[in-house]
Amino acid sequence: MNRTIALVLVSLLASGCATTGGVTSFTNAGDTANLHEKERRLWHEASGVDSTIERSGQIYEDRRATAYLQGVMDRLYPEFKGKIQVHLYDSTQLNAFALPNGSIYFNIGLLARMENEAQLAAVLAHEAAHFIEKHSFRQRVSAKNLSAFAVSGIPFASLAAVSSISGFSRDLEREADMKGYERLTKAGYDPHEAHKVFEHLASEVKALGIEEPYFFSSHPQLVERIETFKELSARRKKGGRVGAEDYNRVMQAIRLDALRKDVGQDRYKSVILVMEDPGLRRYYPASGYYYLGEAYSRRDEKGDTARALQAWQKAEKLSPRFAPTYKSLGMHYMKTGNKGQARRYFGKYLSLASKDARDRAYVQQYMSSL
Known part of the structure; x- marks a missing residue:
């Protein structure tokens, strides 16, 4: 998330997050028309965040995937249809967050890690519960903490740590778990899938040593979500909608784009972790092996040249019409002095790449130099 958006989020959450007496939850979309003055101000600030995000170009444009997520949300909360709006956020970091006006932002990196619609629904239900229960309004930082926001030069990580993107208080997060779980089961989803998404995320956060200050990148927060959802689902039989086929069909392009x-961004550790794990790799297109090769090439540790070549060769075999693979193979053979192979692969790249591919001119220059 860029600094401008983080600053606006901090301002928004600082002004509106409060534990206040007499705060009533929304029961349907009509309730949102009856906001008192402080809530209206909070919603106005939230709309400003929406505008800032849109102007920054951080909305990920995929109409099919956006409509799919919105459809799941509307199934979970049909009485709020039109008031809870889901947006894809163009970031590979593991996170999703809700604004107090009903805007839900879902990072493509988090979407790429999920296995099915039931897991998606678990996260959407949790985030929407923050909106419906007015958690932004109920959780307010103290006046002492508010004074810190006026100090210039606060590191970005510190700003992110106090915004909604890092989560709410423990009690409010647990409330969101329980309210979200109720919606998950009411909508007919298999509740036993809920804890799995948090288990996968916790394993990745721990394995990669991720220290990003976001709720879904926090190992302790994820462990608590796992425990809560396991406890909630323990008394229920397995069964309900999983939606793996639909989910994976819609997310193919997003998964590949997240790898790219x-x-x-030199997050090659994440690419290697995903593509070297058979359980995770099976959800990615075969062309993902190209990005595994790129990740090894960028890491450039002992043995990585051979690993990169092996990955590119797998991509060539399993996804033979994916043009970028041939450029990387051509570069590999050019560097190792095999001009014949370099020419062959560069030629294959030029035959498959679009006419306006930005690397076309460079590859043509490489060809002429061989």
Whole structure:
């Protein structure tokens, strides 16, 4: 999340997060028309956050996936249809967050890690519960803490740590768990899938040593979610909608794009973890092996050149029309002095890549130099 958005979020949460007496939860969409003055101000600030995010270009444009997530949300909370709006957030970091006006932002990195619709529904139900229960309004920082926001030069991590993106108080998070669980089961989803998404995330956060100050990147927070959902589902029989086929069909392009973005941001550890784990890799397109090769190439540790070559060769075999693989193979053979193989792979790249591919001119130059 960029600094501008983080600053706006901090301002928003500082002004509106309060434990206040007499706060009543929303019961349906009509309730949102009856806000008192402080809530209206909070909603106005939330709309400002929406505008800032949109202007920053951080909305991930995928109409099909956005409509799919919105459909799941509307199934969970049909009486709030039109008031809870789900947006895809263009970040590979593991997070999702709710604003007090009903805007839900879901990072594509988190979407890429889930296995099915039931797991998605568990997170959506949890985030929407924050909105319906007015958690932003009920949790307010003290006046002493508020004074800190006026101090210039506060590190970004410190700002993110006090915003909604890092989660609410323990009691409010537990309330969101319970309220979300109720909606999950009422909508007919298998509740036994809920804890699995948090288990996968906790394993990744621990394995990669992730220290990002976000709720779904916090190992202690994830462990608590696991325990809570296991306890809630222990008394229920397995069964209900899982939706693995639908989910994975919609998320194929997002998963591949998340790999691409991780490589571009040198988050190669994440790419290697995912693509070397058979349980995770099975949800990714075969062209994901190309990004595994790129990750090894960028890591550049002992043995990584051979690992990168092996990954690119798998991508060539399993996804033969994925053009970027051939450029990387061409570069590999050019560097190792095999001009014949380099020309062959560069030629294959040029035959498959679009006419306006930005690397086309460079590859043509490489070809002419061989």
